[in-house]
Amino acid sequence: MVKNSFLKREKAIFVFSVVVIFLAFLNLGITVYKGGGFERITGHATDMGTANLTIMSQASINFTTENITWGAGAVDENMISAHLVTNGTVTNGNWTAVSQGLTVRNDGNTFIKLNLTTSNNASDFIGGTSPQYNLAVSNNESSSCITGLASAFATATGSMQPGCWNMSFIDANDLLDIDVQLVIPQDALPGSKGSFITATATVL
Secondary structure, eight states: OHHHHHHHHHHHHHHHHHHHHHHHHHHHHHHHHHHTSHHHHHOOOOOOOOOOOOOOOOOOEEEEEOOOOOOSOOBOTTOSEEEEETTTEEESBOOOOOOOOEEEEEOSSSOEEEEEEESSOHHHHTOSSSOEEEEEEEESSTTSEEEOOOOSOEEOOSSOEEEEEEEOOSGGGOEEEEEEEEEEETTOOOSOOOOOEEEEEEEO
């Protein structure tokens, strides 16, 4: 009788344990469901990687229009000198009019300072009495020169001279025109004349 009573008690404890375990798992399931899954229970961890590089400043320019040619001509009779400009002007002479100067593009990836250097001055280029050789810079595209545009004609001395203190590299604003103005005196010696104009870019 005592043995049966003991077995019944053990069986009751076993059944109670099973019920408790069942209820515990049921409660866990409800908690996981309401919390959005095991991720809420175990925690949500993140980490971060990196991708690094450095873009170097690159100063690069090129002439998209690189030649000015007035051809052959002479100062008109009884005139002291002829006046030629790359805006289509030919005065007191019969050279072919030129309506386009040089055009330089900033095709690098940074703002630059643009300087110009001629290979000679007016005396060496043209000769004669009081020749003139002048350069002026203008925007081919708006705001290509942000500051320091050398828009007034300045004497080409054969030394470096400023063209633009801050030239843009943005595609729609990266072109400058370089115009040339010459005064050719009547007594300039005949012959083929030429001058190189070098553009130099410096990273700001």
